[in-house]
Amino acid sequence: MYELDRVVVLAGGLSAEREVSLRSGDRVRDALAEAGIDAVVADADSDLLTRLRADPPSAVFPVIHGASGEDGAIREVLGLLGAPYVGSVASACQMAFDKPTAKALVAAAGVNTPPSVTLPREAFHDLGAAAVIDLIIARLGLPLYIKPSRGGSALGAGPVRDAAELPSALLSCFAYGDIALIERLVGGTEVTVGVIDLGGGPQALPAVEIVPGDGGYDYAARYTPGKTEFYVPARLPGEVVAQVARIAIAAHTVLGLRDLSRTDLIVDETGTAYFLEVNVSPGMTETSTLPMALQASGHAFGTTCVRLLEQAATRGA
Amino acid sequence: MTPEEQPASQRQRIDPYVGQYAERAVGMVASEIRALFAVAARPEIVSLAGGSPYVSALPLDAVGEMIGRLVASHGDTALQYCTAQGDAGLRERICDVMALEEIRAHPDEIVVTVGSQQALDLLTRIFIDPGDVILAEAPSYVGALGAFASYQARVVHVAMDDDGLIPEALEEAIARTAAAGRRAKFLYTVPNFHNPAGVTLAVARRPRILDICQRAGLLVVEDNPYGLLGFDGGPMRALRADDSDGVVYLGTFSKTFAAGVRVGWAVAPAAIKDKLILAAESAVLCHSSFAQLTVREYLATQPWLEQVKDFRELYRERRDATLSALDTMMPAGCHWTRPAGGFYVWLGLPDGVHAKAMLPRAISSRVAYVPGTGFYADGSGGQYARLCYSLPSPDRIREGIRRLASVIETEIELRDDFGPAPGTR
Numbered sequence: 229m230y231e232l233d234r235v236v237v238l239a240g241g242l243s244a245e246r247e248v249s250l251r252s253g254d255r256v257r258d259a260l261a262e263a264g265i266d267a268v269v270a271d272a273d274s275d276l277l278t279r280l281r282a283d284p285p286s287a288v289f290p291v292i293h294g295a296s297g298e299d300g301a302i303r304e305v306l307g308l309l310g311a312p313y314v315g316s317v318a319s320a321c322q323m324a325f326d327k328p329t330a331k332a333l334v335a336a337a338g339v340n341t342p343p344s345v346t347l348p349r350e351a352f353h354d355l356g357a358a359a360v361i362d363l364i365i366a367r368l369g370l371p372l373y374i375k376p377s378r379g380g381s382a383l384g385a386g387p388v389r390d391a392a393e394l395p396s397a398l399l400s401c402f403a404y405g406d407i408a409l410i411e412r413l414v415g416g417t418e419v420t421v422g423v424i425d426l427g428g429g430p431q432a433l434p435a436v437e438i439v440p441g442d443g444g445y446d447y448a449a450r451y452t453p454g455k456t457e458f459y460v461p462a463r464l465p466g467e468v469v470a471q472v473a474r475i476a477i478a479a480h481t482v483l484g485l486r487d488l489s490r491t492d493l494i495v496d497e498t499g500t501a502y503f504l505e506v507n508v509s510p511g512m513t514e515t516s517t518l519p520m521a522l523q524a525s526g527h528a529f530g531t532t533c534v535r536l537l538e539q540a541a542t543r544g545a
Numbered sequence: 546m547t548p549e550e551q552p553a554s555q556r557q558r559i560d561p562y563v564g565q566y567a568e569r570a571v572g573m574v575a576s577e578i579r580a581l582f583a584v585a586a587r588p589e590i591v592s593l594a595g596g597s598p599y600v601s602a603l604p605l606d607a608v609g610e611m612i613g614r615l616v617a618s619h620g621d622t623a624l625q626y627c628t629a630q631g632d633a634g635l636r637e638r639i640c641d642v643m644a645l646e647e648i649r650a651h652p653d654e655i656v657v658t659v660g661s662q663q664a665l666d667l668l669t670r671i672f673i674d675p676g677d678v679i680l681a682e683a684p685s686y687v688g689a690l691g692a693f694a695s696y697q698a699r700v701v702h703v704a705m706d707d708d709g710l711i712p713e714a715l716e717e718a719i720a721r722t723a724a725a726g727r728r729a730k731f732l733y734t735v736p737n738f739h740n741p742a743g744v745t746l747a748v749a750r751r752p753r754i755l756d757i758c759q760r761a762g763l764l765v766v767e768d769n770p771y772g773l774l775g776f777d778g779g780p781m782r783a784l785r786a787d788d789s790d791g792v793v794y795l796g797t798f799s800k801t802f803a804a805g806v807r808v809g810w811a812v813a814p815a816a817i818k819d820k821l822i823l824a825a826e827s828a829v830l831c832h833s834s835f836a837q838l839t840v841r842e843y844l845a846t847q848p849w850l851e852q853v854k855d856f857r858e859l860y861r862e863r864r865d866a867t868l869s870a871l872d873t874m875m876p877a878g879c880h881w882t883r884p885a886g887g888f889y890v891w892l893g894l895p896d897g898v899h900a901k902a903m904l905p906r907a908i909s910s911r912v913a914y915v916p917g918t919g920f921y922a923d924g925s926g927g928q929y930a931r932l933c934y935s936l937p938s939p940d941r942i943r944e945g946i947r948r949l950a951s952v953i954e955t956e957i958e959l960r961d962d963f964g965p966a967p968g969t970r
Contacts, residue, residue: 383577
């Protein structure tokens with residue numbers, strides 16, 4: 229076993245998910261401390277490379293969410309530095325972080341995913357927003373779910389139940405990114421499935437069922453303790469539980485992900501599960517679902533983080 | 546673990562006290578705006594958002610030595626409890642500070658508070674029952690609105706123009722409130738170098754505002770954090786100087802010395818002052834003796850008026866950089882105030898552009914501001930943004946405004962493509 233005497237938890241970054249990432253970072257550091265590993269939390273700033281060069285880490289646990297954290301950039305740099313890290317390699321992150329790409333690859337593996345179109349802001353500008361919107365509704369119908377093609381925490385994302393709401397939903401979406409993923413909204417039970425690989429291959433954790441309040445699973449619902457109810461395992465029939473687990477494993481495998489991931493899905497009233505997106509750096513806050521699922525499956529959070537770090541250190545850069 | 550082996554489903558009680566919180570805590574939730582401001586604190590972002598004073602301009606070595614001497618010579622007092630009214634020596638010094646604005650006050654009339662924010666909290670606590678009306682400028686200081694909301698006050702905004710609060714609008718708001726069967730408990734006003742609007746109540750309007758309030762039996766809460774930071778001429782005569790019975794004056798050392806010491810004060814008519822002291826006792830027992838004595842020593846031993854003059858010059862240069870950059874870079878349809886002091890420019894955006902909706906793009910472009918929605922109790926004001934020039938250097942201000950202008954141009958294009966942002970029609 230490699231000695232984990234210089235563990236760095238990477239948290240923060242410059243995306244809108246910075247605050248969430250900092251909370252995730254603190255939680256991982258504290259869990260590691262409880263498991264006997266001293267770790268420092270470092271931000272991805274202009275001092276980072278100097279620090280990592282001067283004191284090469286035993287392993288790095290990246291919990292930066294959003295751009296640079298999940299698009300592979302930080303991991304590419306860690307690779308250049310020769311620093312071992314927990315999680316997926318940069319090329320896999322690039323595919324997973326881009327939601328349309330991830331959807332296409334997962335769908336190609338035979339997984340259901342809601343019909344969608346992906347359009348950049350310029351398409352609406354150049355071709356006329358009203359005409360493009362008409363085409364979208366003609367193709368996908370209503371209701372829809374709009375989200376930036378890259379990013380998380382439901383920032384810039386939301387449902388559209390009436391055609392008149394679509395322009396303002398696109399405005400909100402384009403505030404967070406220049407490409408919109410416009411999906412047919414599938415109603416049903418929202419679940420999320422963590423996948424963890426502690427050396428024996430990817431294993432699905434118990435599905436977590438998300439029951440948000442009236443406002444849906446928006447930013448406030450995600451990060452205000454008590455605003456959303458979670459059920460672990462999800463209150464789903466056994467065959468549906470097996471189905472969502474298979475999809476999460478399939479997404480993890482098809483995209484070439486490593487160590488851990490979290491797949492978000494919706495299960496419609498017929499029991500059919502649809503892949504929505506996958507996260508390579510899942511939230512680790514007190515309201516995040518992956519730690520809940522770990523706990524429900526008998527994995528102590530801190531011990532699991534230690535094992536992932538040991539795995540990374542053993543693997544090397 | 547296979548799905549068949551899964552244990553029975555359990556509801557996760559992340560917060561076991563949900564359902565037990567007071568009604569006033571309902572709105573205390575995570576917000577996207579706060580998340581974006583967490584990014585704004587990073588040095589890569591030109592932050593025109595937070596209203597922080599440029600404390601690096603203080604003679605920090607001298608202040609450090611002064612604090613060392615304070616602990617060595619008065620440690621037994623500085624590190625001990627004190628009275629809820631505050632240190633008597635500091636209150637004497639505060640009288641000297643207020644004399645600059647022609648307020649004649651006795652130290653007994655003063656209550657020292659944790660910044661003027663606590664004075665706002667205490668005043669609201671002793672005056673406001675849920676649903677009571679407070680009149681406040683439109684827009685109004687976000688911290689005051691937060692204090693008012695925490696006591697479930699109903700805020701009625703009163704229009705301003707470039708000369709500050711409009712007397713006719715105040716009369717109309719008082720009448721409208723009375724016609725609704727309510728009585729406003731007080732008028733909250735920031736007459737000098739307004740936060741966020743950057744305007745100053747014109748001299749000619751001041752007696753009219755006081756007269757209207759006197760006739761209506763309406764207490765005035767005069768919040769004056771920036772009064773000594775005017776760029777043209779000396780400090781203006783305070784409202785309190787002309788009506789000691791009808792005006793509660795709030796002051797602070799946050800902008801003239803250091804925000805971190807958290808020392809402010811209230812000067813109030815005797816009956817109100819007594820209640821403020823009792824309310825302060827129940828809130829904090831007493832304020833930090835150490836902070837109070839630090840300010841007292843600073844005023845007694847350091848050239849603090851010279852320092853205020855330095856601050857004025859520094860902020861004037863930054864104000865000039867801001868206005869010059871706005872003049873040359875902002876797209877058509879924008880308009881802004883031209884402050885004669887203080888920290889803030891109030892930027893009006895082109896029709897159909899919403900400052901809150903635009904903020905994520907601004908942060909991505911590495912510039913931050915405060916959307917106008919924070920300065921209206923009902924969350925309107927999206928067509929405005931507050932720009933604060935106190936902290937960044939003039940070069941950074943110019944760069945920040947260049948980035949902001951580009952963001953606004955993109956928003957104009959989006960507005961043209963998708964129609965006006967909600968809340969701007």
